[in-house]
Amino acid sequence: MLDKIVVHGGRRLQGTVHASGSKNAVLPILAATLLTEEPCEIRNVPDLSDVHLMLDILDGLGMRTSFASGTVRTEVADESISTAPYDLVHQMRASICVLGPLLAKRKRAQVAHPGGCVIGTRPIDLHVKGLKALAAELQTVHGYLEGTTVGLTGAHIFLGGPFGSTVTGTANVLMAATLARGTTVIEQAACEPEVVDLADFLTAMGAQIEGAGTPRITVHGVERLGGATHEVIPDRIEAETFMIASAITCGDVRIESCRPDQMVAVAEVLRECGASVEALSAQSVRVRGSRYIKPVDVTTFAYPGYPTDAQAQIMALMSVADGISVITDKVYPDRYMHVSEYNRMGAQIRKNGPTAVVQGVEFLSGAPVKATDLRASAGLILAGLAAQGETEMHQVQHLDRGYDRIEQKLIQLGAAIERVRYAPRRRKSDRRAA
Ligand code: EPZ
Numbered sequence: 037m038l039d040k041i042v043v044h045g046g047r048r049l050q051g052t053v054h055a056s057g058s059k060n061a062v063l064p065i066l067a068a069t070l071l072t073e074e075p076c077e078i079r080n081v082p083d084l085s086d087v088h089l090m091l092d093i094l095d096g097l098g099m100r101t102s103f104a105s106g107t108v109r110t111e112v113a114d115e116s117i118s119t120a121p122y123d124l125v126h127q128m129r130a131s132i133c134v135l136g137p138l139l140a141k142r143k144r145a146q147v148a149h150p151g152g153c154v155i156g157t158r159p160i161d162l163h164v165k166g167l168k169a170l171a172a173e174l175q176t177v178h179g180y181l182e183g184t185t186v187g188l189t190g191a192h193i194f195l196g197g198p199f200g201s202t203v204t205g206t207a208n209v210l211m212a213a214t215l216a217r218g219t220t221v222i223e224q225a226a227c228e229p230e231v232v233d234l235a236d237f238l239t240a241m242g243a244q245i246e247g248a249g250t251p252r253i254t255v256h257g258v259e260r261l262g263g264a265t266h267e268v269i270p271d272r273i274e275a276e277t278f279m280i281a282s283a284i285t286c287g288d289v290r291i292e293s294c295r296p297d298q299m300v301a302v303a304e305v306l307r308e309c310g311a312s313v314e315a316l317s318a319q320s321v322r323v324r325g326s327r328y329i330k331p332v333d334v335t336t337f338a339y340p341g342y343p344t345d346a347q348a349q350i351m352a353l354m355s356v357a358d359g360i361s362v363i364t365d366k367v368y369p370d371r372y373m374h375v376s377e378y379n380r381m382g383a384q385i386r387k388n389g390p391t392a393v394v395q396g397v398e399f400l401s402g403a404p405v406k407a408t409d410l411r412a413s414a415g416l417i418l419a420g421l422a423a424q425g426e427t428e429m430h431q432v433q434h435l436d437r438g439y440d441r442i443e444q445k446l447i448q449l450g451a452a453i454e455r456v457r458y459a460p461r462r463r464k465s466d467r468r469a470a
Pocket residue numbers: 059060061063129130156157158159160161162163164197198199200201202203204205226230344345367368410411438
């Protein structure tokens with residue numbers, strides 16, 4: 037049996053929705069629990085398949101983990117295992133975040149190359165560069181990154197790459213540096229709030245970190261780290277997805293348990309489109325859409341620039357704007373698998389290298405579409421909310437990686453959306469294959 041999401045378009049979203057904890061904060065934070073033998077408690081953890089996958093990886097690394105009512109508890113049972121296997125790692129790139137902690141705490145690691153995905157080749161050369169600078173020996177053997185060290189030593193590391201800073205690369209080097217001998221300085225570090233949240237958790241464990249959230253992070257290595265309790269920050273990308281959902285349906289939505297101060301770039305673009313965006317408090321924002329959606333050119337950058345993880349979503353809105361918009365992804369120049377799916381719904385979008393030219397149309401028409409990656413699947417739902425008729429989205433496993441019960445949250449706001457289980461049609465080709 038398979039799941040599909042069916043959306044009946046044309047409803048205005050209204051009401052209040054709460055953002056869940058941040059996927060991109062909690063994944064490195066879970067990896068960081070490898071840095072101590074003591075128990076850790078992580079709260080406000082979203083119920084996502086990526087989180088369960090990371091817990092499977094930690095279990096396979098000798099950790100005892102539990103996950104109930106939004107709280108994860110971890111404890112080390114056996115530090116003799118240091119291999120993160122291909123069958124788990126290749127499903128989720130963030131698995132690479134166990135590399136730094138394993139080298140720092142267990143002085144050895146075998147982590148399968150995470151490989152690329154539909155949004156790009158997603159190399160890990162900067163991770164390797166940073167960890168080698170900390171005196172880890174790293175080599176690729178049969179598709180695994182094999183690392184050893186006699187003990188990590190602090191270093192001055194420039195971690196910028198051809199597409200700017202690296203979020204999980206910064207996380208990996210930051211985690212490793214906490215137990216390195218001496219001081220580490222990371223230049224052109226990623227400034228994302230998720231890196232700051234990781235640094236906060238590491239500090240609670242006893243790490244000495246300055247400058248998290250700025251391009252220069254300084255870490256004074258310590259002998260050991262202890263257990264800690266931490267509450268994960270809200271998921272800004274999920275909250276931004278709901279902000280754009282309100283705009284595309286000319287709705288009136290309040291997003292609670294979010295951080296408006298971390299969503300300024302998306303708020304600015306929505307205001308330029310003609311929506312009203314009002315920070316009601318430090319944890320809530322109200323977005324009211326307008327009938328007339330102005331076209332806006334959007335270019336994605338590392339934080340605090342417009343996030344690449346909200347690129348597919350804003351493209352859905354621009355596809356029904358009154359004019360031409362130009363969207364450029366400076367972080368992942370190939371992150372446009374959603375273009376052909378939007379065009380199946382009547383959008384008029386032309387990809388041209390790292391840029392997509394969007395000619396707004398009066399309305400989209402619902403159609404069967406295929407999710408290609410996590411944020412594209414969210415964008416397709418937004419397009420379905422605005423489209424005339426019914427949109428059926430297949431390959432929903434992409435959505436479940438990063439959105440915690442999104443259809444229930446949208447139903448709460450008045451959307452006509454449901455998850456349908458169905459038996460895929462048996463085809464002659466299946467029989468032939470059999
Ligand atoms: C994180 O991925 C996020 N994932 C991604 O979110 C997000 O799109 C990305 O940061 C950019 O913001 C997690 O945090 C788990 P990068 P990450 O290393 O760390 C290049 C989602 O939808 N690069 O910051 O893997 C890379 O190719 C996901 O939630 C190198 O060249 O991204 C890219 O062009 C998708 N060498 C740019 O840097 C490296 O060693 C930014 O990548 C590493 C990266």
